[in-house]
Amino acid sequence: MGKSFEHDAEILDAVRKKIEDEGDNHILSNIDTPITEDAFELSDDEKIIQIEKHFKEIMEVLGLDLTDDSLKGTPYRVAKMYVKEMFSGLNPDNKPPVSLFENKYEYDEMIVEKNITFYSNCEHHFVPIIGKAHIAYISSGNVIGLSKMHRIVNYYAKRPQVQERMTVQIFNELRKVLKTEDVGLVVDADHLCVSSRGIKDITSSTVTVELGGKFKDDKQWTKFLALIKTDK
Numbered sequence: 001m002g003k004s005f006e007h008d009a010e011i012l013d014a015v016r017k018k019i020e021d022e023g024d025n026h027i028l029s030n031i032d033t034p035i036t037e038d039a040f041e042l043s044d045d046e047k048i049i050q051i052e053k054h055f056k057e058i059m060e061v062l063g064l065d066l067t068d069d070s071l072k073g074t075p076y077r078v079a080k081m082y083v084k085e086m087f088s089g090l091n092p093d094n095k096p097p098v099s100l101f102e103n104k105y106e107y108d109e110m111i112v113e114k115n116i117t118f119y120s121n122c123e124h125h126f127v128p129i130i131g132k133a134h135i136a137y138i139s140s141g142n143v144i145g146l147s148k149m150h151r152i153v154n155y156y157a158k159r160p161q162v163q164e165r166m167t168v169q170i171f172n173e174l175r176k177v178l179k180t181e182d183v184g185l186v187v188d189a190d191h192l193c194v195s196s197r198g199i200k201d202i203t204s205s206t207v208t209v210e211l212g213g214k215f216k217d218d219k220q221w222t223k224f225l226a227l228i229k230t231d232k
Contacts, residue, residue, distance in 0.1 A: 089158030123160035131189025181213030
């Protein structure tokens with residue numbers, strides 16, 4: 001029994017050391033968000049009940065008095081926020097429907113929707129990522145409602161994320177729904193795991209880019225940057 005416990009402790013120490021050595025490295029092994037096969041067997045209400053119970057235990061371990069009027073409802077509020085808001089993008093049932101409209105004006109220049117605000121959460125520390133996405137595309141005969149681009153961005157943002165993965169997911173979805181390779185995407189975000197802990201750098205931001213089709217041309221890329229007014 002004693003040897004088994006010591007062996008388990010050694011394994012846990014090795015895992016902790018590996019995590020600490022890796023730090024905040026963004027290890028991206030899969031474009032798809034890593035979820036289990038049984039991720040959607042529980043209903044949202046059942047998930048809220050389970051998370052409420054476990055978050056209550058976390059608060060109690062931290063030494064918080066849950067009989068206090070200000071704290072007693074917190075486990076439920078956090079559970080509901082996780083399932084219904086912050087991580088609602090994990091559930092494919094919440095994927096926004098998208099309709100295309102015929103490009104009757106035969107507009108053949110880029111269409112840009114910039115400064116799409118999103119809120120996500122770093123999957124390494126579960127603290128916020130706050131940023132903006134800038135989208136451009138050239139119509140292949142159809143156009144998309146402007147609000148739908150916002151909904152696509154926020155669907156993929158509302159899950160534990162790595163910014164690189166989120167950028168690829170949004171880009172791939174845009175190419176698919178717009179039925180064109182001519183898509184450009186710039187994501188500029190602040191990571192609270194950088195600004196509020198660890199290095200505590202409040203001045204830096206992270207920029208990720210995906211370009212397809214005509215946007216790989218330097219001329220189109222420069223034009224896109226000028227329209228979104230960013231020098232990154």
